Amino acid sequence: MSHAKTPNVVEMRKRIALNKTRDYIFWVIGLLSTLIGFVLLFTMIIDLFIDGFPRLSGQFLLSYPSRFPEKAGILSAWVGTTLVMIVTAATAVPLGIGAGIYLEEYRRKNWLTHLIEINMNNLAGVPSIIYGLLALGVFVYFLKFGESILTGGLTLGLLILPMVVIATRESIRAIPNSIREASYALGATKWQTIKDHILPYSSGGILTGMIIGLSRAIGETAPIITVGALTFIAFLPSSPITPEFPFLSFKWLLDPFTVMPIQMFNWISRPQKGFHVNAAAAGVILLFMTLLMNAFAIYMRYKFRKRIKW
Amino acid sequence: MFLKRKISKKIKEGAVEWLLLFSALSSIFITLGIVFILFYEALSFFKDVSLWEFLTGRQWTPLFAQPKFGILPLVTGTLLVTGIAVLVSLPIGLIVAVYLSEYAPFKVKEVAKPFLELLAAVPTVVYGYFALLFLTPILQKWIPHLSGFNALSPGIVMGIMIIPYVSSVSEDSMKAVPMHIREGSYAMGATKFQTAFKVIIPAAFSGIAAAFIIGISRAIGETMVVAIAAGMMPNLTLNPIEPVQTLTAYIVGVSLGDVPHGTTEYKTIFAAGMTLFLMTLFLNILGFWFRKRIREVY
Numbered sequence: 001m002s003h004a005k006t007p008n009v010v011e012m013r014k015r016i017a018l019n020k021t022r023d024y025i026f027w028v029i030g031l032l033s034t035l036i037g038f039v040l041l042f043t044m045i046i047d048l049f050i051d052g053f054p055r056l057s058g059q060f061l062l063s064y065p066s067r068f069p070e071k072a073g074i075l076s077a078w079v080g081t082t083l084v085m086i087v088t089a090a091t092a093v094p095l096g097i098g099a100g101i102y103l104e105e106y107r108r109k110n111w112l113t114h115l116i117e118i119n120m121n122n123l124a125g126v127p128s129i130i131y132g133l134l135a136l137g138v139f140v141y142f143l144k145f146g147e148s149i150l151t152g153g154l155t156l157g158l159l160i161l162p163m164v165v166i167a168t169r170e171s172i173r174a175i176p177n178s179i180r181e182a183s184y185a186l187g188a189t190k191w192q193t194i195k196d197h198i199l200p201y202s203s204g205g206i207l208t209g210m211i212i213g214l215s216r217a218i219g220e221t222a223p224i225i226t227v228g229a230l231t232f233i234a235f236l237p238s239s240p241i242t243p244e245f246p247f248l249s250f251k252w253l254l255d256p257f258t259v260m261p262i263q264m265f266n267w268i269s270r271p272q273k274g275f276h277v278n279a280a281a282a283g284v285i286l287l288f289m290t291l292l293m294n295a296f297a298i299y300m301r302y303k304f305r306k307r308i309k310w
Numbered sequence: 311m312f313l314k315r316k317i318s319k320k321i322k323e324g325a326v327e328w329l330l331l332f333s334a335l336s337s338i339f340i341t342l343g344i345v346f347i348l349f350y351e352a353l354s355f356f357k358d359v360s361l362w363e364f365l366t367g368r369q370w371t372p373l374f375a376q377p378k379f380g381i382l383p384l385v386t387g388t389l390l391v392t393g394i395a396v397l398v399s400l401p402i403g404l405i406v407a408v409y410l411s412e413y414a415p416f417k418v419k420e421v422a423k424p425f426l427e428l429l430a431a432v433p434t435v436v437y438g439y440f441a442l443l444f445l446t447p448i449l450q451k452w453i454p455h456l457s458g459f460n461a462l463s464p465g466i467v468m469g470i471m472i473i474p475y476v477s478s479v480s481e482d483s484m485k486a487v488p489m490h491i492r493e494g495s496y497a498m499g500a501t502k503f504q505t506a507f508k509v510i511i512p513a514a515f516s517g518i519a520a521a522f523i524i525g526i527s528r529a530i531g532e533t534m535v536v537a538i539a540a541g542m543m544p545n546l547t548l549n550p551i552e553p554v555q556t557l558t559a560y561i562v563g564v565s566l567g568d569v570p571h572g573t574t575e576y577k578t579i580f581a582a583g584m585t586l587f588l589m590t591l592f593l594n595i596l597g598f599w600f601r602k603r604i605r606e607v608y
Contacts, residue, residue, distance in 0.1 A: 023501040030409025033402045034422050037429045040470050044432070044440050051443070098333030106327055113334075118598070120337050125524070125594040126587070127531025129558050130344060132565075133583040137347035141571055158340055165337070189319060191326045212431070219433025222533035222558065226565045226579075261435040261534075268439050268538055276443060283436050294431045298424045 048287060052280030060281055064234040065263065069274030074282050076233040077263035080149070081218060083237060083252060084259055087153020088217050092160045093210055097199075099161075100168025100206075105194060124162040131159045132226025140227055147228035149237060150253040155223050160213035167209020171202035204304035208297045215293035219286065221261040232266070233258045260286050348587055351580030358574050364581065370544035370560075372578045379578070381585055383544040387554035388586075391465045391536055394550060395529040398469025400522055403476025404511075407521075410477065411484040412506045426474040434471070438538030441467040446539065459541030459553035468535050476525040483517020484510050516603040523597035527590045533558035557586045 063073025099120075107113040135155035145151045175198060183193040199206075237255035260282060267279035356364070359379045367380020406426075410419055446463040450456045487510050495505040511518065533556075541553025542563045555563070561579045569576045 019501045019504065023503040026503045026506075027409075027413055030405055030413055033405040034409055034414075034426075036402060036470060037406075037426055037473055041425070041429055041432070043444070044436065047440065047444050048436070095333045095336050098330045099336065102327075102330035102334040106330060107334075116334050116337060119341050121598065122591070122594050123337055123340060125527055125590060125597070126344065127533070127558065127590055129531065129533045129561055130348075130583055130587050130590075133561070133580060134340070134344045134347055136565075137351065137580075138343055161337065161340070189323055191323050215431055219431075219435065221433070221435045222537075222562060225562050228565065261433055264439070265435050265534065265538065268435075268442065279439060283439055286433055287436055290431055290433055291428060294428055298427070 045287065048280050048283045052277060052282075052284045055277050055281035056284060060278075065232055065266075066234075069267075069272060069278050072267075072275075072278055074260065074263055074285070076236060077258050077260045077282070078285075079236055080229075080233070080257040081259045083149050084152045084156065084224075084257065085214060085218065087150060087253070088156040088160065089210070089214060091154055091157025092164050092213060095157075096161050096164025096210075096213075097168050097206060100165045100172060101194060101198070103165070104169050104172040105190070105198065120162055120165055124166070128159055128220055129222040129226060131155055132223030134158070135223065135227045146254060147230070147256055148254045149257045151227050152224050152229060152257060152259070155227055156217040156220055159220065159223060160217050163213040163216065164206075164209055167212070168202070168206050171205025171209075172198060174205070175201050204300060208301045208304075211293050211297040211300075215290045215297070218293075219261055219290050221259075221265055224259055224262060225265075229258055229262055230256055260289075344587070348580055348584040351577050352584040355574065355577035355581045358577070359581075368546050370555075372575055377574070379581075381582070383546040384555060384557045384560055384582060385585065386546055386548060387461070387540070387544065388530055388556040388558070388589075390461045390548055390550065390554055391468065391540060391556055392526060392529040394462060394465025395469040395472060395532075396522075396526055398466055399472045399476050399525050399529070402469075403473045403521070403525065404480060404518065406473060406477040407480035407484060407518075408506045408511070411481045412502055412510065423478075426477065429471065430474045432471075434532065434534040435538070437467050437471055438464070438535045441535055441539035453551060456551045457541075457553055459539065459543075460551050461540055461554045462550040464535045464539040465550065467539070468529055468532055471532075471535070472525045472528045475528055476521050479521035479524060480514070480518045483514040483521070486517070487513045516600045520597045520600040523593050523600065527593040527597065530593070531558065531586065531590050533562055537562040557582045561586075 060073045061078065062075055063071060064075055065077075066072040099116075103113065103117065103120075132155060135151055135158075139145045139151040139154055140147060145154075179197055179201070180193055183197050188196070233256065237252040237257060264279050264282040264286060267275040267282065270276075364379055364381050366382070367378055368382055369378035369380050370383045371378045410422060414422065441464045442459075445467060446456070446458060446460065449460075449463055450458075453462075456462065491509060491513060492505060495509045500508070536556045537559040540556065540559060542555055542559060543553045544555045544560070545552055547554065560582050564575065564579050569579070
């Protein structure tokens, strides 16, 4: 009897060994596939840095674009990016937080909120260039804002709105109901509860979402090209601070502009090698900015997750 | 006085609610705005060009003296680059998801996931630079007839770029498979590999399908990588080593020039945009349907 069983056992052992080998091979493949992303990221950073290193200097930051690659810089581009981001944040943050609060705290179960929710998910999947076409039709020609900083900022603000809403909702949802009930028990109204409890406790998560959204907006190129940002700008927008009363001017909102990714795109598209060096240098700065913002956001999320225990 | 305060409080509460509702409604306004603008301009485009010519013409030369308005070359260009990106991102994304959900120890996950997120945060113009000036020259050494602008290189780069979109949603749906199903499989003597591919993946099918669709939709809508590295030539071909133009790259190409408002040329970018919007809308609805099914399984 045992004699008859032996080949079976041998076969089974073989099969088990084979299965285990397959398991091990897949483990290796899985690890390597996960690493592909890192390899690409590091190759990209190193490649950009090697290509762009000769141009990385203070002068590069303080020069206007030029016909001569050695003299060209990104002054108008980074000033443009900064101003556009101010408008973007001013649009997306209040609207996004407001919408997030409404959907989590006020919403009634009816067709309207259901529609808003489905729509919000759908908007997150709309290609960014479509937002550019929307802005071209609405902001540039219908509202006559022209090809201005205001148009660019509003476009990117609408683009990152779903991200801010999702971040707001997720961090509000993490607050337990006992907090709300305790506040109501002390006689606070709904808005007082939100203002004094819900918002402060969810501020970490909201801030994280906001930073990630803005970092996405900094790198966005397509919608800004579509609204007609110029690729060659050798002047700065008018200053937001004036020497006379009221010391603040909003004329810059309607000035033409360019942003970092467009400047980089413009340099890549030129045939001369010298401009490719400029493109790489601009790319290093752009990449550094977005990665820094994202790293900060990830760190914040990690920190808040550890600290808060309800 | 007490009553007065109560009334003013009530007014304030109501005003706040209306204000918040208005912010929530802004998303509806955006969608309506997109649909209205695209259809309005596209309809006026179809007054100049017949829908039949648009859908079946094999040439897209709107800027020539004798313009031809056949959208097919742009659609095939889009599908070609998307196809290459999908061939790269779907298998790798799925493998990464299985690895992170079933194999990786907690510490590896803790490091790998934020890094994958960073991959999605890199500006696409940087990916474009990388595809044109790093990957294409390398590929040209292996593929002798590869032209400087081609569909292959941006397709590969885009594929790696969208791995995080595919892997994170797939992984979430695999993690949602209850532990006892996994344990049942292990108890039968199955290895992790067998469990993952014969039990977990079928169980998480809806979520993985949704993840794939999100990835495809991203690839179709991606603009800068193709605008930089695929060339700007509408080309009715499925040959990956030739230059092609996608719908998105066409819109960018036209916008870079000075487009007078109201000309047919101006309207073409909305016609191309509407085609793009309808393609991604279809995929988004399909993805939404799959995601809704996830919740029904357990």
